[in-house]
Amino acid sequence: MVEKKKISHASGKRKVSIARATVTVGTGIVRINNMNIDAYPFQLAREKILEPLKLAGEISKKVNIHVRVYGGGIMSQSEAVRNAIAKALVDYTNDDALKKRYLNYDRHLLIADTRRTEPQKPCRSSARGGKQTSKR
Numbered sequence: 001m002v003e004k005k006k007i008s009h010a011s012g013k014r015k016v017s018i019a020r021a022t023v024t025v026g027t028g029i030v031r032i033n034n035m036n037i038d039a040y041p042f043q044l045a046r047e048k049i050l051e052p053l054k055l056a057g058e059i060s061k062k063v064n065i066h067v068r069v070y071g072g073g074i075m076s077q078s079e080a081v082r083n084a085i086a087k088a089l090v091d092y093t094n095d096d097a098l099k100k101r102y103l104n105y106d107r108h109l110l111i112a113d114t115r116r117t118e119p120q121k122p123c124r125s126s127a128r129g130g131k132q133t134s135k136r
Contacts, residue, residue, distance in 0.1 A: 008092035012083025017072030021084035023092045026064025045078035052086040
């Protein structure tokens, strides 16, 4: 009998950033945009990305995670990546204890922030701004 490899896909969003994570059976390798997590240039962003892996414990050493992320800034991308990784690990393991651990630690690990920027209105310099007047 041939066993199929178990693969889990998930996406995470934050502001304009969108991240797509793929979790497969492996040895604990984490790659973001084809770059190893150890070579990721921003330390604070790297620590944010590693939070769901530290909370998962031994599970993170048995899987390979590949993430593609685009749009937004550095911190926005890192929060989208951590959201995608956490969702993919919960889907991969199907473990309610892991899901509860993530929700108790930080709700935004599993639930994306739905706030977006307001669209700009016609004839205005910003979404809310209009022509400035002097009330004399």
